[in-house]
Amino acid sequence: MESVSDMRERGETGHEQAGTTAGTAPAAGAAAKHAGGRRPGETRTREAILGAARVCFAERGFDGTSLRRIAETAGVDQALVHHFYGTKESLFLQALELPGRIQEAITAAARGERAGVGERMVRAHLSVWDDVSSRPALMTMVRSAAIHRAAAARLRETATGVLARALGGVITGEDAMLRTSMVATQLVGLAMMRYVAVLEPLSSADTDTVVRYYGRALQAVVDD
Amino acid sequence: MESVSDMRERGETGHEQAGTTAGTAPAAGAAAKHAGGRRPGETRTREAILGAARVCFAERGFDGTSLRRIAETAGVDQALVHHFYGTKESLFLQALELPGRIQEAITAAARGERAGVGERMVRAHLSVWDDVSSRPALMTMVRSAAIHRAAAARLRETATGVLARALGGVITGEDAMLRTSMVATQLVGLAMMRYVAVLEPLSSADTDTVVRYYGRALQAVVDD
């Protein structure tokens, strides 16, 4: 139903262990289905779990996501999640980590003439959200910020940290900090309605149109 | 910890009904603790439960709120929640119902000259959110919209319904609908950051200042 949910649609019904009377080792007839123990070759399970966690948390939020679901999405046993990440909370915190390129994009957009900064910021914001690799982490943050304390804290840090630094020289005059936080507010609102709540016609509007109108709104707070 | 949580801090350990040794009733020695059965006098339990539900959902969201917690907040048995409202989901839907005065406030603000409509809308929005009687319902909607489908749907309806109707004659020209949805976006963003994520200095800024700057941003989308 959703968009980012590809990862989970693997058939792989259930670990058909086919116990078959075994001796000590699984002398089962069929393909040697590794029962327990380490897998041969290189391992990329840790990242797989984190990726699955990002996807799941992005879709359903913290409370709505069970460790079993994450494990299933990653194709591993649930205990492995604990093995690598300890508690659900600490896994969540790591899933919340934002890719560095988001900061770069925003920072780059803030540079240059003040005149077009509103439009440039909106464009940068949309480009990051439209990128499937950075979306789950952003989605997780915004979706959970409404409920989860740590996620809200992250959102605040990102807003005041990244944005304040980027717009430091751009927004000047009275109440500069307040106006900076309002820019963050507008961007979060945009993400919330366009990507999370899926409000039409905003969700389907093409990038350029959104940039034109919403950029104007940001510019109104930046200027003075 | 939070602000709206007054309702729950009642000591009222146990419903000491003080039945005074009654005749037919359990002639137990101690204070006649109303075990089961209807309470004498008028009953306002139904509304108490709904109010408690609004407060709890507003604080913790749908998943984070248990029926037991709601029942405890309302000071009643958990089974009563089911008795009156059926499932948790249906109780949630009723808790989502917005007071009519919100629509009125927004609609009233949209009337009048186009010039100051941005500021008037922001002021109306803030006044509704700062009113403790309407806050839990709004909080519930915004907090849960990130996760819960029905809440998101409500948010969309409210945005396109109330706002589109109110701003129908005000926003004209190209992409009127899109720009209307952007006004909604800005207002939701404001609520999200000022009241939910509690971003400073936005959260502590006084109403007039917020109205001045943010009103300008709304106006930028309204005009043309």
Next chain:
DNA sequence: CAGTGAGTTCATCACGTGATGAGTTTTCGG
């Protein structure tokens, strides 16, 4: 004053949750 129905509590169920520990197989440093 009988009796139906609504308000209220208690005890309980089946289930999904996060977490843990024991046991198995591989990798890898010495």
Next chain:
DNA sequence: CCGAAAACTCATCACGTGATGAACTCACTG
């Protein structure tokens, strides 16, 4: 080539959840 550490599975636990049904008491109609 040995042994410790890492990767991995399985079985289980204790717990909180939403939901249900039986029992009891009051209000209200006739």
